[in-house]
Amino acid sequence: MYDIHHRIGINAPMERVHHALTTTEGLASWWTTDTQGDPTVGGKLVFTFGSPDRSASFEVLEVADDRIVWRGIAGPDEWIDTTCTFQLTQEGDETVLFFTHGDWREAVPFIGHCTTKWGTFLLGLKALLEGGRSCTYPDELVISSWDH
């Protein structure tokens, strides 16, 4: 199995980061504006990027104060049964977000694309919570022709 990791320090209270990861309006603020579903445990979240064939669905497995876990249930084939884990810790003045998109079956080129892309979205979340601008779909940062 192969995993993507990102580690970002956010100058905002943990509660605000948690809110951005556990509510549809929070998720819509940094990943895609078209975020729908139920962000509580057992719920299903659907993230759409322009058309129904460009969407990804997750089951919410865990929502704790310092940890949120989802499992991929529809969307890109490569994402089925992968897990997204958002781990939060308070370190000094910042809230550290350690993100893992884990359990990929193969290290295909798409894992590289998703790694880079997750970075742009998560750094957009950091910017947004610190008073700047996010990098949310459809105003995302285009990283290659695969984004079109």
Add this chain to the structure above:
Amino acid sequence: MYDIHHRIGINAPMERVHHALTTTEGLASWWTTDTQGDPTVGGKLVFTFGSPDRSASFEVLEVADDRIVWRGIAGPDEWIDTTCTFQLTQEGDETVLFFTHGDWREAVPFIGHCTTKWGTFLLGLKALLEGGRSCTYPDELVISSWDH
């Protein structure tokens, strides 16, 4: 072993991307302005980030038209004997850079930090070659207090 991957499409000829990866001035344009050494096979490259104890050294293992490989020989302990591979392919109108920082011994938090950070530098390289601004140290994007 654990690997970091990034995949970025750059609207520039492969030769220009290759130059940015195989010359000290090219490397200094997107990673750190303090880049020194010999970028040819068997040479040693030293990348410094403000002070001698914040530097990383690599031996250049391979320089082909479509592939550059380095091996970590000094710097952060976690980087020793890791490899950085820059694979270039022409796909349609863009040069695709598939980057791998491979052979990490542990998936420590630092791998997450480095994943995010590599993304900012490589997207800076893309921006620079497309006529925009890079994200080069010391004008890097700060992603957490670990950058200070």
